[in-house]
Amino acid sequence: MSIRNLQYLFNPKSIAVIGASNKVHGVGTTVLNNICAGGFDGAVYPVNPKYATLAGLEVYPGIAQLPVAPELAVICTPVATVPKLISELGERGTKAAIVLTAGLSAIRDENGVSMRDLMLAASRPHLLRILGPNCVGMLAPRIGLNASFAHVNALPGKIAFVSQSGAMVTGVLDWANARGIGFSKFISLGDGADIDFGDILDYLAGDPETHAILLYVEAITSARKFMSAARAAARSKPTIVIKAGRVPEGAKAAASHTGALAGSDGVYDAAFRRAGMLRVLTTEDLFDAVETLARARPLTGERLAILTNGGGPGVMATDTLIEDGGTLAPLCEQTMQKLDAVLPANWSRSNPVDIIGDAPANRYVEALEILQEDPAVDASLIIHAPTAIVPSTDIAKALIPLANKSQKNVLTCWLGGSAVARGREMFSEAAIPSYETPEKAIRGFMQMVHYRRNQQLLMQVPAALSAASSHDVSAAREVIRGALTAGRDMLSEAEAKTVLAAYGIPVVETRVVASVEEAIPAAEAIGFPVALKILSPEISHKSDVGGVALDLDSSTAVRAAGTRMKERIAKLRPDARLQGFTVQGMARRPEGRELIIGVATDPVFGPIILFGQGGIAVEVTADHAIALPPLNTVLARDLVSRTRVSKLLAGYRNRAPADSEGIYRTLVQVSDMIVDLPEITELDINPLIADGNGVIALDARIRVRSIVGNGIGRLAIRPYPADLEEWISWQGNPVMLRPIKPEDVNEHALFFDALDPDDVCDRAFTRVGSLLPSQLVRLTQIDYDREMAFIACRSRADGSTETLGVARAITDPDNFTAEFAIIVRSDLKRHGLGHILMDKLVRYCRERGTKRMVGETFKSNSRMIELAGTFGFELRPTQDPKIMLMQLDLTMQLS
Template identity: 35%
Template sequence: MVRVDGVFDAERVAVVGATEREGSVGRAITRNLLEDFAGEIVPVNPNIDRVFDRPCRDSLAGTDADLAVVVVPPEAALEAVETAGEEGIESLVVVTAGFGETGSEGARREAKLEELAAEYDLGIVGPNSLGVISTPSGLNATFAPDNARPGTMSFMSQSGALVTAILEWAADRGIGFKDIVSLGNKAVLDEADFVETWGGDPDTDVVLGYLESIEDGRRFIEAARDVTEGTPVVVLKSGRTDAGAKAASSHTGAIAGSEAAYEAGLRKAGAIRVDSTEALFDTGAMLAGGSVPSADGVAVVTNAGGPGVIATDAIGDSNAELASLAEETRERLADALPATANVHNPVDVIGDAPAGRFHDALEVVLSDPAVGSAVVIACPSAVLSFDRLAETLAAFRRRESIPLAACLMGGAAVEGAAETLAETDTPTYFDPTRAVRGIDALYRYREVRDRKERSPTQFDVDTDTARSILGRVERRSDNRLGIEAMELLDAYGIPTVDGEIVDSPDAALAAAERLGGDVVMKIVSPDILHKTDIGGVEVGVDPADVEGTYESIVTRARNYQPDARIYGVQIQDRIDLEEGVETIVGTNRDPQFGPVVLFGLGGVFVEVFEDTTVRIAPVSEPEAAAMIDEIESAPLLRGARGRPPVREDAIVETIGRISQLVTDFPAIVELDINPLVATPDGVAAVDLRLTVDPEKL
């Protein structure tokens, strides 16, 4: 297996397509390498004798390069890659475009590139990449106009243009990087490779990623889960879309589409997800320089009341909490500060505070055992020197393990102070909300780092019966099963409502009499997905009315869809919903992450309220319990408005059993149990719908 870090630690770099021609990518990359790279540079261009006073090679043959940067047209790029393989050059950056992003011919070229990589065991960045940067060696193998400042964050981006913008933006704010990679088309090396590499790099404190897709969700989860035990991973995932849900034929498929699957996948991976480029680097800057808080409380020290309130509101929306200062702390603050100061959190040192007063307040506040982190907010005043304040905060940062975020609410006057703080990895922000967001990242990462992994429960199930039931689709003209397959749930130990499917009014009456009391009647047809909408469901039918209701239900179904296949009518025992709650448990197979398990409020309004949450299978017991906590309707399950609480453990077990079912049988594409009625006595599945891929049985 190729070492991915070979892309960054090269000592001899060959540029295929090096040139001095103005405006060319080959010139820009060669010039960038010549600016700072500590190693050797070998220009490769058969049409030129020398490039920037260096002799050119005709090809990669004999260059003895550690890394080849390819900047020639697509077909020539493939030839260069093949030569690299023959010469034992294992690491390449293919800047050239014209591959999978351009249509069928480009896709052919990209497939060939993948073949060459497999044949010669090559680690290839790209194609269609801006290039790579590694600051320790001065490697800037990109055509970006700016180089990166040294730092401890490593950044990967699926957008090359975003890299160029970030380089300029970060330089103005004192933000530095260890490595940067423009992923391009990810034909060979993808985000999981770089997460693994940087996770093992002692010089990378935090991994940042802008991603539009994840090629192999399962592999990414495995890589990130290992890495995040010691290195935070922060991801900005764009392309939020419901396109994947449009083709779904189940409630779960419609709700747990691409975006929900990514959310669940990133959560399982332990990645911290953010929603903007600003948040990506706000979060990264704090994680790169801050230790994990030992206490839950955040202290705010400010010279202005309004920004202090803004910070307090932001803390209320975060994973942390506003620290409740001890009485002793408040007494010491009262002794150290003017009588008009506020000694409760947020601590207001008032507007005439010089840097020394901030120092005195912090000395006291940071010694409080409830304080795990602090936000220091300073607005301009005639007596405050931002430079002096920065020196004060830097001294605390060197001395204390408690993380600090500085909110310096000024313009040009704070530039020198920000530089001083950057030297001690203390991030600075203008907006108090952004400062709190940075602090919040430390608490979010603490949760990831301290999580206790538990293996999913393995239930005793009847896989042979389940396989036989799923195999029914092989004898049908479509791949959907409905309530006629309820025995599938029985095979996996999921309680179902008593009932049977009948094909005549007489049989319906007999079934109702066996059940006793009022019954529920449902049309059984794989072609009618929303039975309630067409009058295909009747609830609370008296046995005396069962025969007539049978005829009415079938007639409605025929009128609604004359060509629908109708297998009969299901007669079910009626569940009293006075003490029960209709929920949904389902699964959908995501292209990147595989089976996704959904839980939430069910019934006929499931797609209206969409009060659901998802996890990537297999789902452990703690994950299933957390799913119940996350839905807004959780109080309904726990006895809201005098109702008795339902058996949450029965829901947790059902989620686990469905997770095992879909893991055992990759042939299950989509599955809904809706409703799964939860009561104080347990759960019961009332309806079932699933789609099966017969080729995977």
């Protein structure tokens, strides 16, 4: 379930308070008083058989005695009463309830079923939505609703705050009131038994009263649902999250380095980043981010100019900017000359631009105008320290008009107390981000930078991989099947490398032998020098027990090394079975960098991919970054860029750059492997050697397990659904029907340009000249879990493909209704392609359990109406006399 009936929670016309009372400090007393005092103008029905009146209202003995079914109920009664009350409310017709009661999971009935499960079972037949249990409640200040036991009311505003922690709810509410910060919604999730973060994000994404969303997260329960909702919300409005529990107690012992390195907080960080959200670390940063993101214009770049009337604050701001990974704008020569003309001779002549402490208001204005005209400046920060020469209010009055009309962001820092307070207020009232210290101002700017980067991950188009992305999936599956059949959950090193090779990942030549004597001819066949490694299912990290010998240049050296290894294993690990050895050729890469690529399985978000500096000290260096699959080249590049070793890969001194494209390709190949082979639970490629000539895997380790089904559900983000690809014959030629891909963006632009303007108008109900790059990306980079676009495409003579038509369906979060649209290239109409695309779309929606399809078309579009009629769509008029509604009930059995 998702947004169904949430309108009754957030905008009810009537409320029942079940368990209302007049007990001092009682929850039922507080909730009723809060609702009455908040200004809610709907009907309020207290329910409690012990009272006749409360707060001047008639009290009803039970739900059955209420004059009408309340749209929302707030339950403040003991645990054992909750399931029965939910059942009664559902039968009466109530569609939403807030359960403040705690402890429902701990108490069970005589059959051992928890009160929580009984409550949910009672709600489902009636589609009654539940906020809580164990929550503080919910506030909707714009309608005067305070359905909570919070100690203060919330001010109205445009920010929605959602928290799993009740203490954070009351604490943040108190903190925000003291600072005059208002809210559109203030929501305590509590245990989230029914309504969770995904539901709330889906609702708030479409809420016109909410301009920014703040989340306090302790744990996510439904990763796929959360990621889809978060990505949709973050596309439409700033979504900022603070996550508790950043420092893990320590990773559980794992067979792979990746399992040891991938703490749960790092996975959450990767998820928030992939969703386009901004993560902050403190409550203060949370609201500072709103100050910045809700008021600032989107950044077009990351270069900052600092304008200050004092050298010290400018230096402090610069230090913070560089330490946080920011960029100081390089001022061009023309800008320097213009500044020379308006500033005193002793100005700093650099960025930060120190305009000297005696600067009058016009000096600020002239300098800011010049900086804003510099093409190398993407945003400006004004720092003002109070002086006795010019009142701060004069400077504010002069700067505000310029800042408001500027196309580039202007941030301000008013350094001081009462002397600059009014200036700071004036900028705040003008909706211009304003801060108290240079450090806070820089953190605000860097929040904009990080948010921009995360948004770019949603909007960038990945480059299509070469034909190397064709994998021998069956060969890899055969290896895994053999290990599982033998009762093993760890592949041997040779088996692991066979799987990697099946996905096109270069591996060093490796041979498996049963004894030291067999290792000698294997080494001779490969060619000296070689590496010798033990083969034992009980020993994952061979170097820890001296189970690796490198650069063996003769048969004698191989025999001696193998003998020593046997003796050492017998002494250090008598429990370990020595099944033999692997013999490998030495990969001579004198300029190679040791990297690690790994996979682990997170209990919440499923498979995750790790990249970083490799080698035997990988846990010590702790230089790694995490991402969620599936990856493309853009996401792989971002993953690499978040590590320190990425700077070494770029080359330094006389060392040539490493093959970055080879690294990105390997990451995408590993991602494909994880999508295709759900049996893999852990993987290490360590080290992966990278230099200017490419990459090669020297060692690999893979853990597997048996699974049922295709395993796609374990992924937090649904990958490209290749199973929906379908070849058909159209006009005697092969045509593929397949889901759209991000790589289709350029071809989609050509397709749109080939459409007749009248056809576009029939589809979009307005004249559209051309599509912006962001619109093209949005049309081709879709969330396959909620949206589908099938394209019909055929091959050109040069091997590229051309798009002939598109059928699109966007499903609501409940998978109840899918809005559809179809368009065929104008020169190809009237040849049956629209019918083919409609058939594909109807079959898809029916198979995924969607209840109905709806679409709109002009009454004059007779061909679309005829096509809809062929598939049984019902035609209905709309409020617009020119437009018809087409609706198909997908639950009806096909004749």
